[in-house]
Amino acid sequence: MAQAFPDPGREVRLPGAVLHRTGEAYDLLAAGVGPASAAASVSAALTAAALAGTPYALVVSAGIAGGFAPGAPVGSLVVADEITAADLGAETPDGFLPVTELGFGAVTHRPPSALVRQVTDATGARPGTVLTVSTVTGTAERAAALRERHPGALAEAMEGFGVAEAAAAHGTPVLEIRAVSNPVGPRDRTAWRIGDALAALTAAFGKLGPVLESWHPYDQ
Numbered sequence: 601m602a603q604a605f606p607d608p609g610r611e612v613r614l615p616g617a618v619l620h621r622t623g624e625a626y627d628l629l630a631a632g633v634g635p636a637s638a639a640a641s642v643s644a645a646l647t648a649a650a651l652a653g654t655p656y657a658l659v660v661s662a663g664i665a666g667g668f669a670p671g672a673p674v675g676s677l678v679v680a681d682e683i684t685a686a687d688l689g690a691e692t693p694d695g696f697l698p699v700t701e702l703g704f705g706a707v708t709h710r711p712p713s714a715l716v717r718q719v720t721d722a723t724g725a726r727p728g729t730v731l732t733v734s735t736v737t738g739t740a741e742r743a744a745a746l747r748e749r750h751p752g753a754l755a756e757a758m759e760g761f762g763v764a765e766a767a768a769a770h771g772t773p774v775l776e777i778r779a780v781s782n783p784v785g786p787r788d789r790t791a792w793r794i795g796d797a798l799a800a801l802t803a804a805f806g807k808l809g810p811v812l813e814s815w816h817p818y819d820q
């Protein structure tokens with residue numbers, strides 16, 4: 601994906617995060633794997649920018665993902681219209697309860713709908729819920745349970761909700777774009793197509809410049 605930015609940028613070191621400040625209007629951040637790492641590093645970047653008086657206008661979480669069949673085949677692109685933490689809650693004898701039903705927290709963030717539509721139009725990405733999980737799904741049973749609980753889910757990944765929580769704390773809009781590298785379901789390493797997914801993500805970012813640069817938060 602970073603290959604979509606011809607200028608590798610200058611490194612800016614922050615506690616828990618290294619930014620690549622491109623000559624264009626973007627900073628790139630490898631936010632780590634999992635929601636906690638992603639939240640910590642994005643939070644460091646947002647806080648540093650706010651203290652410098654140059655807050656970010658938008659945070660984009662991007663990477664590879666597992667795709668739910670048949671909506672998100674391997675190689676396809678998904679843009680989140682909802683970013684949902686799928687395993688943040690409590691297991692009970694009657695099933696899973698999200699933290700919101702326990703009386704606290706949040707489990708969903710919604711990217712600006714106009715921006716989601718523009719990304720869809722520019723890249724062909726399919727809009728849908730992107731789940732954030734801490735454990736990669738590895739069985740048909742778990743995939744079916746997630747689908748039942750989240751009928752709008754197209755993909756699962758491991759960072760989006762952490763990024764969205766950090767962005768929300770700063771009042772900054774968030775977007776999540778994923779390229780599908782593997783199906784969600786029984787573990788099968790021979791089915792992974794990471795190279796193809798990264799190529800699809802790079803191509804998408806090549807088309808996103810005008811969309812991101814012309815978007816204004818009041819376009820919600």
Ligand SMILES: O=C(O)c1cccc(C(=O)CC[C@H]2O[C@@H](n3cnc4c(=O)[nH]cnc43)[C@H](O)[C@@H]2O)c1
Pocket residue numbers: 632633634663664665666667733735736737738756757758759781782783784787788
């Ligand atoms: O070992 C496995 O079975 C396995 C299967 C799929 C992905 C992984 C990863 O460790 C990838 C972590 C990385 O990639 C994103 N990702 C990609 N596919 C998935 C997925 O099916 N479910 C959740 N996350 C996925 C994730 O966002 C991480 O950044 C291992």
